[in-house]
Amino acid sequence: MNSERELPPVLVDEAQLERTWADEPGLAGWLTSVDHKSIGIRYIATAFVFFLGGGVLALLMRIQLARPDNAFLGPDLYNQIFSTHGSNMMFLFAVPILQGLGIYFVPLMVGARAIAFPRLVAYSYWLYLAGGIFLWVSFLVNVGPDVGWFAYAPLSETLYTASKRPDVWAQMITFTEVASLAVAVSIVTTAFKMRAPGMSLNRMPIFVWAQVVTSFMVMFAMPAVMMASTALILDRLVNTHFFDVERGGDALLWQHLFWFFGHPEVYIIFIPGTGLVSTLVTTFSRRPMFGYLAVVLSLVATAFIGFGLWVHHMFATGLPQLGESFFTAASIMIAIPTGAQFFCWIATMWSGRLSFKTPFVWMLGFFVVFLIGGLSGVMVAAVPLDIQVHDTYFVVAHLHYVLIGGAVFPLFAAFYYWFPKITGRMLSEPLGMASFGLFFAGFNVVFFPMHVLGLHGMPRRIYTYLPETGWGSLNLLATAGVVLMTFGVLVFIADALRAWRAGVIAADNPWEAGTLEWATSSPPPNSNFVHLPTVAGRDPIWDNPPDQPVVVGLRSDKRDVLVTHVLDAEPDHRTIFPEPSQWPLLTALATTALFIGSIFTPRAVPYGAVPLFVTMTGWFWPKEAGETGTQQWPIEHRTLPRPNEEPGKAA
Amino acid sequence: MTASTVLQSILDPAGPQAAYISRLWWLMLWVTTIVFVLVLGFLAAALLRRRRATSEQSLARAVVAAVGATVVILFGLLIASVWTGRAVASLGATSAVTIEIVGHQFWWEVQFDDADPSRRVTTANELHVPVGRPVVLKVTSRDVIHSFWAPNLHGKRDLIPGYTTAIWIQADRPAVYRAQCAEFCGKQHAHMALDVVAETEAQFERWLDAQRKPAAEPANESEARGRDAFMRRQCVLCHSIRGTLARGLVGPDLTHLASRGKLAAGTLPNTRGHLGGWIMNSQEIKPGNLMPPNLMTSDELQSLLTYLEILK
Numbered sequence: 001m002n003s004e005r006e007l008p009p010v011l012v013d014e015a016q017l018e019r020t021w022a023d024e025p026g027l028a029g030w031l032t033s034v035d036h037k038s039i040g041i042r043y044i045a046t047a048f049v050f051f052l053g054g055g056v057l058a059l060l061m062r063i064q065l066a067r068p069d070n071a072f073l074g075p076d077l078y079n080q081i082f083s084t085h086g087s088n089m090m091f092l093f094a095v096p097i098l099q100g101l102g103i104y105f106v107p108l109m110v111g112a113r114a115i116a117f118p119r120l121v122a123y124s125y126w127l128y129l130a131g132g133i134f135l136w137v138s139f140l141v142n143v144g145p146d147v148g149w150f151a152y153a154p155l156s157e158t159l160y161t162a163s164k165r166p167d168v169w170a171q172m173i174t175f176t177e178v179a180s181l182a183v184a185v186s187i188v189t190t191a192f193k194m195r196a197p198g199m200s201l202n203r204m205p206i207f208v209w210a211q212v213v214t215s216f217m218v219m220f221a222m223p224a225v226m227m228a229s230t231a232l233i234l235d236r237l238v239n240t241h242f243f244d245v246e247r248g249g250d251a252l253l254w255q256h257l258f259w260f261f262g263h264p265e266v267y268i269i270f271i272p273g274t275g276l277v278s279t280l281v282t283t284f285s286r287r288p289m290f291g292y293l294a295v296v297l298s299l300v301a302t303a304f305i306g307f308g309l310w311v312h313h314m315f316a317t318g319l320p321q322l323g324e325s326f327f328t329a330a331s332i333m334i335a336i337p338t339g340a341q342f343f344c345w346i347a348t349m350w351s352g353r354l355s356f357k358t359p360f361v362w363m364l365g366f367f368v369v370f371l372i373g374g375l376s377g378v379m380v381a382a383v384p385l386d387i388q389v390h391d392t393y394f395v396v397a398h399l400h401y402v403l404i405g406g407a408v409f410p411l412f413a414a415f416y417y418w419f420p421k422i423t424g425r426m427l428s429e430p431l432g433m434a435s436f437g438l439f440f441a442g443f444n445v446v447f448f449p450m451h452v453l454g455l456h457g458m459p460r461r462i463y464t465y466l467p468e469t470g471w472g473s474l475n476l477l478a479t480a481g482v483v484l485m486t487f488g489v490l491v492f493i494a495d496a497l498r499a500w501r502a503g504v505i506a507a508d509n510p511w512e513a514g515t516l517e518w519a520t521s522s523p524p525p526n527s528n529f530v531h532l533p534t535v536a537g538r539d540p541i542w543d544n545p546p547d548q549p550v551v552v553g554l555r556s557d558k559r560d561v562l563v564t565h566v567l568d569a570e571p572d573h574r575t576i577f578p579e580p581s582q583w584p585l586l587t588a589l590a591t592t593a594l595f596i597g598s599i600f601t602p603r604a605v606p607y608g609a610v611p612l613f614v615t616m617t618g619w620f621w622p623k624e625a626g627e628t629g630t631q632q633w634p635i636e637h638r639t640l641p642r643p644n645e646e647p648g649k650a651a
Numbered sequence: 652m653t654a655s656t657v658l659q660s661i662l663d664p665a666g667p668q669a670a671y672i673s674r675l676w677w678l679m680l681w682v683t684t685i686v687f688v689l690v691l692g693f694l695a696a697a698l699l700r701r702r703r704a705t706s707e708q709s710l711a712r713a714v715v716a717a718v719g720a721t722v723v724i725l726f727g728l729l730i731a732s733v734w735t736g737r738a739v740a741s742l743g744a745t746s747a748v749t750i751e752i753v754g755h756q757f758w759w760e761v762q763f764d765d766a767d768p769s770r771r772v773t774t775a776n777e778l779h780v781p782v783g784r785p786v787v788l789k790v791t792s793r794d795v796i797h798s799f800w801a802p803n804l805h806g807k808r809d810l811i812p813g814y815t816t817a818i819w820i821q822a823d824r825p826a827v828y829r830a831q832c833a834e835f836c837g838k839q840h841a842h843m844a845l846d847v848v849a850e851t852e853a854q855f856e857r858w859l860d861a862q863r864k865p866a867a868e869p870a871n872e873s874e875a876r877g878r879d880a881f882m883r884r885q886c887v888l889c890h891s892i893r894g895t896l897a898r899g900l901v902g903p904d905l906t907h908l909a910s911r912g913k914l915a916a917g918t919l920p921n922t923r924g925h926l927g928g929w930i931m932n933s934q935e936i937k938p939g940n941l942m943p944p945n946l947m948t949s950d951e952l953q954s955l956l957t958y959l960e961i962l963k
Contacts, residue, residue, distance in 0.1 A: 075838040075939050148835050154812060155795040155837060160756075245813040251796060252811065290710055316798055316833075317809045318816030321740055325733050332725050332732075339721040340714070342690060347710040350697040367694055375683035378725070382732035384672045384739050385679060387806025388661045391798065391833045455676075457659030457802045459833045462841035466918070469829075470658055 014530055017556040021113070021526035024580050032580040034122045036103050036115035037524065041422060042125055043100025050092040050132055055489065057085040059482055062446070066479040068467040078463035079146040080165070084139045086149030087169060090265065091176040092132045094407050095218075098272040099183045101414060102211040104422070106187050108517035108524060109205045111196030111533045111540075113554075113561050114577050116189035117182075119584045119619065124182035126588030131175025134596060138168040145169035148461065150262065151232065153243030153254040158236050167236060167599035170229035174595055177222040184215035184222075194561065195569040196516065197551060198535035205515050205538070206282075206295055210275025213299045217264050217271070217306065225261035228254060238602055252317060259310035267306040270406035271299055273370075274341055276414045277363055281345045283417070283513040284360040285352025288539055291344035298337035298344075305334045315386045324383045331381030338374060342367075357511065358432030362413035365440045366405055373401030376451070391461075394454025400447045412439070412492065419496070420510050424522045425503030428495050435491040442484025449474040514539025532562060535569075583619035590615045659829045661802045665849070666821045668739045668805040675735040682724060739805070742819040747785040750778065754790070754797030754810035757832070757839035757940055758903055758916040763859065772862040773891070775903030776916045778847045781855035782825050791815040798834035801847045807833045822849035829917065838939025844917025858910075865894025866906045867961045877958025880951050885943065892962065902942065909963045915940070923956050930955065 023029040023038065033039065060081055064073040073081065107115045115121055138144055146165045147156045156166040191204065191212045204212075231242040232254070241247040243254045282289045289295060311319065311327040345367075354360070376398040380386045389395055412435075419427050458471050465471050509518035519541055520529050532551035537543025551571075554560040559577035564570060590611040597604025664670040753760040763772040780786045790799055792810040800807035804820045822828065832843035850858065869875040881887060882896060889902035897905075911921055915937055919925040929936060930952065932944040947955070 075841065079838065152796055152835070155835070160795055160837065251813055290707070291714060294714070316807045317811060318814070318818070321736060325736065328732055328736075329729055332729050335725055336718065336721055340718050343714040343717040346690075346693050346697050347714050349694070350700070351705045351707075351710055353702060354698060364694075364698075368691065371687060371690055375687055378683060378728060379676075379679045382675065382679065382728065382735070384732060384735040384806065385675055387808070388669075388672050388676075388802060390807060391835075455661050457661070457800075457829070457831065459800070459831055459840075461835040464841050468658075 012530060012552075012554075012556045014525075014556075017527045017530065018525055020557055020559060021528075023526075028582075029580065031585050032582050034114075034118035034578060034580055034584070035526065036107050036118060036121060037422075037528075039121050039125050040100050040102075040104025043096055043103055043128070046125075046129055046132065047093050047097035047100060050088055050136075051097070052489070053136065054085050054088040054093055055486070057081045057088070059486065061085065062479040062482045064463065065465075065475045067476060068465050068469070068472045070464055073463065075463045076146070079461075080139060080142070080144035082461060083145040083148050083169070084135065087145055087172065088132075088135065089403075090149060090269075091172065092128075092135065094269045094403065095180055095265075096128055096176070097411060098214070098269065098407065099180060099187070101276075101411075101418075102187050102215075102272065103183060105418070105517055106190050106208055106211050107194065108421075108520070108528055109208050109515050110191060110194060110199060111516045111519075111529060111535065112190060112194040113528050113532065114194075114559065115186050116194060117186045119578055119581055120182045121186050122581075123584035123588050124179040124186075126585050127175055127182075127591055128179035130588060130592040131172050131179065131595075134175065134592075135168065135172040138165075143168055145172075150258055151229075151254075152258075153232065153235075153249075153251055154245055156232060157244050159244070159246070164599060167233060170233045170236075171595050171599050173225060173229040175592075177226045178591070180218050181222055184218040187211050187215045188219075192566045193563050193572075195564050196533050196535050196540075197562075197564060197569055197571055199540075199569045201567055201569075202293070203535060203538045206278040206289060206292065206299075207272075207275040207515075209296050210272050210278070210299055213303045214268050214271045217268050217303050220307065221261045221264035221268065224257050228257035228261070231257075233599065237599070252314075255314050255317070256310070259313045260307070263310040263313065264303075264306045266402065267302055269403060271302060273366070273407045273410040274299065274338075276410040277345060277366055278341075279513075279515070280359055280363045280410075280413055280417060281348050281352075282539070283511050283515075284355045284357060284363075285348045286355065286512065287348065287352040288514070288542070289344070290348040290351065291340075292538060295341050295344050298340045301337040302334060305330055305337070309334065309381075312381060312386065315383050316390050321383075328381055328383050332378060335374060335378055342371070355511075357416075358427070358429055358436070359413040359417035359511075361433060362409055362416060362436050365436060366409035366413070369401055369405030369409055369440075369443065371405075373398055373403075373405045377402060389454050391459055392454035393450040393458045393460060396460055397447045397450035397454065400443075400450075404443060404447075412436070415492070415496070417511065418517075419499065420506030421517055421522050421524070423500055423503070424506050425499050426506045426510065427499045427503065431491055431495040435488050435495070437488075438484050438491065439488030442481045442486070442488055445481025446478045446485060447481075449478050453478075509541065514542040516540050581619070583615060587612065587615040587619055659800075659802045659831060663803055665826065665828060666804040666823050667742065668820065669803055671735050671738045672806060675731055678731055679728065682728060686724065740819075742785045742821060745785075747787050747819070748781060749787045749789065750780075751789045751791075752778070752799055752810065754792035754794070754799075754832070754836070756794050756837050757843040757937070759797075759799075759843070759845045760793075760903065761845075763862075770863050772859060773904045774862060774907065774911070776845050776913060777911050778830070778845055779855055779858050780820070780822055780847060780849050781852045782822055782849050784852070785819050785821045787817055787819055789815055789817045795836050796834050797832045797836045797843070799830060799845075800833040801828050801830035801845075803828045804847065809834055820847075822847065825849050825851060825854075827912070831917070839937050842916060842918045842937050842940075844913075846912055846917060848912075861910065861963075862907055866892045867963060868894075869958060869961070873954050874958045874961055876951075877954035877956070880947065880955045881958065884945065884947070886945070889942070905959070905962060907962055909960050923960060926959060927952055927956050 023033045023035055064070050064078055143164050145168055147161055151166055151169050191208050234240040235242050235244055241249040243249045245251055278289055278295055308330040309327050312331045315324055416427050416432050453471055453474050506522045508522050516533055519533055534549050536548055551562055560574055561577050562574055563572045565572050594604060594608030594612060597608050664673045751762040759776050761774050761778050765771050790808055790810045792812045797810040798807045804822055808818045826849055828847040830845045830847055832840055869878050887897045889899040891898050891904045893906040914921050914925055914929055930945050933940055933942045934944055
């Protein structure tokens with residue numbers, strides 16, 4: 001390096017940096033924010049509210065099923081409730097909350113100032129919110145979906161369901177899928193192009209890997225369901241005949257399209273959950289992940305195999321036996337990468353110095369619950385057994401063990417783990433343990449008996465049953481367990497509300513974790529990192545030597561962002577990121593008008609395109625070129641000056 | 652009825668297919684339980700063991716061994732699954748009875764075909780099968796997707812409009828097995844059941860012969876008035892009674908209604924009181940079913956019930 005060259009200052013103007021990356025003040029600032037941290041929190045909070053709403057629906061269903069011939073809910077309402085519960089939990093809770101964690105933490109974990117395409121992420125949130133409100137308002141005015149979260153044709157066709165309920169379902173899909181595609185693109189780009197120098201791909205945190213793998217799955221799976229739901233809307237709105245048997249459509253086509261999305265959807269929910277588990281196992285074993293490579297490859301393998309087993313939802317339709325055997329083999333095979341991850345986690349804990357904190361205990365709940373769900377998954381992968389238990393309460397039990405085990409337990413673990421980072425305050429350890437105990441016990445009391453109910457012949461999606469079936473007592477037991485689960489969640493909420501205002505102030509790295517989100521303050525500054533870090537290992541906080549260089553030369557008066565190479569994360573170039581903007585919100589409003597209008601008239605599409613065009617034009621209006629500011633320095637890594645040391649030694 | 656009703660359960664097999672599948676179930680249950688205990692055992696050991704150094708190499712060996720064991724176990728289960736699948740699908744085809752089942756919202760149409768059209772039998776919500784003989788069920792649907800599932804006999808098979816598929820079942824002992832729709836089909840999916848009546852060959856033949864006969868003729872004035880009421884009212888638009896002018900194909904065939912054990916697709920016992928209530932306002936009993944309420948005088952209803960009761 002040429003020592004004659006003038007070097008940029010090492011110390012940045014922190015106050016100016018904070019101003020540069022700040023939202024505008026007040027309500028306007030809230031509406032125009034493109035900060036991934038604000039948007040991430042909004043995603044998480046909104047999805048959590050939908051989780052509570054879906055929980056209330058579950059409670060209503062359990063009350064109705066508590067005894068035979070119960071008249072608490074009629075079939076019309078019950079069908080809306082179970083359809084809305086499923087759609088809500090899949091599309092408005094599970095996927096968005098995990099993506100919300102990705103939005104918040106992926107940029108922090110890779111040491112970036114922002115998320116890629118920040119306005120797109122802001123737009124995705126507004127669209128998701130609009131879709132969620134649309135579904136719930138429809139439900140509250142008695143137009144909630146009532147043909148299941150899977151909306152099988154031809155039941156969802158106009159001939160059998162004339163109301164707007166299936167349209168509400170199909171358009172809610174469009175809302176949430178556009179939103180999650182936007183997030184997926186942003187997360188992949190952030191992880192691939194904005195990593196801190198030194199964080200080569202094989203040093204990327206496993207949570208980030210999980211988010212990347214999930215995002216790719218979103219990109220391949222979501223178009224199938226959007227295509228299907230759009231075709232359904234066309235069938236209903238303009239009399240196309242995709243799925244309408246009377247006029248040459250095909251009822252099975254719907255199932256293929258839906259499950260080509262629907263099965264990967266399970267892994268879209270579960271893979272980020274395993275990413276969380278890997279993160280927590282590493283932190284609370286206080287050692288690097290054992291078998292990092294195996295775990296990453298397992299995630300990738302799961303994603304690939306996950307696209308090869310959609311037919312196991314259709315074993316009862318009477319497909320040829322040879323084909324079914326193929327899908328049995330694929331469904332059983334997916335247990336191998338999952339098993340490999342389990343063994344790597346156990347090996348990590350085996351050789352680690354464990355710290356039994358609340359997040360770790362919630363994660364142990366994942367181990368027990370998800371293991372049961374995975375093993376019953378091997379059972380339903382076998383065609384002969386599946387045709388017995390398919391569409392029974394056995395599968396209701398299985399899927400809740402997989403999804404609550406694979407996503408909700410890790411999520412609660414993540415809430416306890418990252419709450420200090422997000423809010424700067426600690427949640428209560430004793431209350432966290434109490435919440436876990438209630439939720440874990442309640443969960444098993446609710447869902448374990450359902451295995452037996454399924455074996456005793458109880459089908460899913462029935463609003464009541466006859467006394468002579470003998471299903472009454474186990475159903476009553478399942479309903480009783482809901483009380484425990486509810487209290488578990490309420491304890492968490494009460495503690496979170498308390499801790500948010502009055503909790504113990506958290507240190508920057510209260511769990512002594514190794515990933516970069518803990519290398520900044522709690523909560524992080526607007527710019528994420530005052531000094532953009534560089535990385536010398538998989539767990540930078542543990543691996544970086546004390547004189548690890550930081551990135552210097554980025555402007556603090558502009559939203560200057562470092563872009564790095566995909567494989568080695570060597571600095572590539574820098575770019576100026578957008579300021580807060582009102583256009584994502586306005587574009588989302590225009591999109592919402594188009595989507596909702598189009599369930600009533602096809603004219604909404606051309607008319608609705610006009611405001612959409614206007615708002616998009618505003619969004620993409622070119623900025624003035626050639627702005628001047630502080631000097632554009634070349635990107636350098638250099639060591640942060642330490643006390644009693646001469647600053648400015650180039651790395 | 653020939654025997655007591657057996658609750659629907661896959662753990663109480665009454666035919667070869669359900670027996671094969673239940674054996675696969677017990678195998679799976681044992682294997683997965685052992686795996687569960689082992690994995691949680693290792694987890695517990697990892698959590699509770701005294702901390703001492705473990706080399707990464709020995710950990711790697713253990714993980715590789717565990718993955719290897721997983722592969723072997725899964726492969727074994729795959730073989731068991733495929734073997735069971737073949738056993739279930741290949742039942743002896745000799746002297747099989749062929750029965751067609753057509754799904755409707757929210758009831759089952761059951762047809763016994765015959766080369767001679769006058770010997771064809773159509774009934775509803777009750778499937779009679781001879782014990783010990785394979786029965787081929789050809790299934791389809793007239794409206795939305797339903798699924799036929801008699802857990803004590805076999806796994807389920809979807810009834811899909813536009814497709815006709817076939818499965819075998821066989822009942823090994825006489826009893827009434829309850830089957831229930833297993834694919835969500837709309838408002839009254841919960842009340843769409845069917846009794847599978849397995850009886851001896853002789854009883855089955857006798858039953859089939861009786862079903863082939865046209866409907867009984869009214870023998871007295873009250874019964875004749877009942878039949879008139881049926882023909883005059885909207886009943887005739889949807890229901891058939893063979894041997895009369897009632898030829899509706901929308902609702903269940905009522906030619907031998909009184910011979911059936913249940914009403915409203917396995918929902919109510921077939922008694923005069925329930926039948927009367929069903930006719931007057933079935934929406935009270937099965938809200939959302941496709942039969943409209945019928946307003947009639949008490950006299951008219953009583954004679955209609957009297958007539959329907961002779962349709963044995």
